[in-house]
Amino acid sequence: MAKRKGIEVSIALSDAVKLTNADVIAAYPITPQTHIVEHLAELVANGELDAAFIPVESEHSAMSACLGSSATGARTFTATAGQGLELMHEVLYVASSMRLPIVMAVANRALSGPLSVWGDHSDVMAVRDTGWIQIFVENGQEAIDHTICAFRIAEDNRVLLPVMVHLDGFHLTHMIEPVTLPEEEDVSRFLPPNRYPLPLDPVKPVAMGDFAPPVIYTEAKWAQEINLRNSKSIILEVWREFEKAFGRKYLPVEHYRSEDAKTLIMTMGSFSETASLAVDSLRQKGESVGQIKLRLWRPFPFKELRDAVKNADTLVILDRALSYGGPGGPVCTEIRAALYNEAKKPKIVSFVGGMGGRDISVAGFEQIITQGMEIARKGSPNEYEIFGVRE
């Protein structure tokens, strides 16, 4: 029987990687991801996880080592955060275009400067277009579950794409809370061995990551795009299988008291749980408020998102990243675009807040929602509202 226990989310996530029996971990430690990598190094050193741990000298090398490892068909994991993800940036595109099923945990962190080791979604948004499947989690249990699912999604031969699991730095990585780690045999049953179709093999040489002149580049990129879009149905299939095996259900857009709500607040990641308490409180005060939570960031769940908001009058979106000089929070901007041609759509209000580790309390979320409702009624001269800034 899988046992419920109190454990730091970073340690639990590493234990989940152990349960997947990963073959290679190449990583460089960076706050707030450090505990994940430390614990994996420990598991390998203790002989508890039979894997190669490659302690590289930078994140650029970490991802490069992951390319080579994954190309041989080895189950490959890495983790990073903030500046580390930025240093990997150019290699991320190579991983997805080479169709390598690498799984990476990202302990979401702000970007310098000013230097901040604390959490927000600046790093996520900067890697939006790298062609990776990207999933947000909101608590420790989801961090474990989605790490396990990520391998099955990535390695499915209909997908063969790398997956990022985004968990908020500190707010999740450094949290001790109750989680249930699945049993090893249940994970083995759920997650078949990695069968990479064309691995690097000295006996049967293949060329990978070739250069593409104009005559083929567009076709290569289009094939990659179609593949990422089509991965959604397999992601949903894996989550359904996961529910059958482990009893926990996951959707690309999650709902909380949203069915009949006139106003919706939309969030991503760990702040979603705090926001749901604000929804409860406003409901108690008689407001028609609900919540939707974006779990699947790439491929973007257009249909599910449109369905989720079609009956609402107002949609308030909280981004934890800035698009400097741009039209609003990065997630909000995409949602506006996704809804623009819909006949029936809510008014959308963009908020940016919770940056660089700044907490948003339940009262703070209530303020965001009520202010959003007011802006929807009266309008605002601003492209977006910044929450909680001291003038």
Place this chain on the structure above:
Amino acid sequence: MVEKLVGIRWHGRGGQGAVTSAELIAQAAINEGKYAQAFPSFGPERRGAPVQAFNRIDKESPIKIRAEVTQPDVVVVLDPGLLSIIKVTAGLKEKGLVIINTKKTAAQIRADFDIANRIATVDATKIAKEVLRVPIVNTTMIGALIKATEVINMESVKEPLANRFGKLAQRNFDAMKRSYDETVVEEQR
């Protein structure tokens, strides 16, 4: 405790083990079937600098709030020197409780510092030095917390202590037990 959801804030200095205290409390509570969180004040760690750690414990339902405990029910102070440099009672609920490692009595503390809340005291440094032979009071103060709040059972800490301290677990439990016995809790004011 009357509140369903109990918030605890630990004050210590980097290296004194405030984070470990919070961790052990959460693990003990979770082992009792409760819901609990433990987390540090986020950021880089510096030995000797004032640090905070936090707990939330809920008997009935999962804890959804993910923000620092700004209005705690209980404040635990590992290092009495902190009383003169930070206001440990900041945000503490009116009916809240401050548990302090000190040689002084509650009355003396009240005379020296501006504390309106109920106070519990224990000389945890003395206990730790005698029982553990080191002046690290984090596990000792858990005994004081349990005495003053009964937020968890003493027995539930045994397993987390064993996981964390191995052979030294028993000695830590002894220090905790003695601190439980010696903690003086002010009457409801």
